């Protein structure tokens with residue numbers, strides 16, 4: 410597992426990937442970087458970034474690739490990301506894949522694993538509505554899923570083609586999902 414240091418988490422909203430990202434990052438001693446969390450903190454703190462993204466996020470749509478590139482470039486340049494990182498929620502579009510590739514290329518690094526957690530759509534919707542977050546009304550849940558299917562799902566084939574994809578069944582207990590992920594990224 411020594412070299413499993415740069416990991417991307419892919420998956421639809423409410424696949425459980427946020428929880429699993431934090432657990433795996435802790436196990437590997439690398440920072441879990443959730444772009445969704447970063448943006449939510451920016452909104453909560455009322456920063457200029459927060460003001461720019463809050464309406465788009467409330468609608469369940471994706472923030473622009475250019476703005477996300479700025480956010481991610483700055484975050485990956487921080488000291489703690491030198492030992493590696495787990496990116497949860499980025500990249501989410503094919504242009505974002507290119508941005509990440511160019512950031513990694515500039516530091517002579519590459520992605521070790523892309524962990525894809527999925528679950529049947531009715532399970533995702535039920536979990537979303539059970540969560541009761543401000544942005545989780547039924548319409549917004551639908552839009553978030555549509556954004557995922559149209560813009561993010563194409564990344565699955567891309568990373569599969571590169572031999573980086575590790576597919577995990579997210580419709581199991583949290584501990585079972587965690588074990589499946591650990592197995593998938595060990596002894597790469």
Ligand code: AMP
Pocket residue numbers: 422444445446448465466469470471472473477497498499500501505553
């Ligand atoms: P998440 O918690 O990952 O579901 O992200 C919450 C929201 O933040 C998303 O619905 C988007 O509006 C925005 N967001 C997070 N990451 C990205 C990204 N990589 N590209 C575009 N928008 C993002």
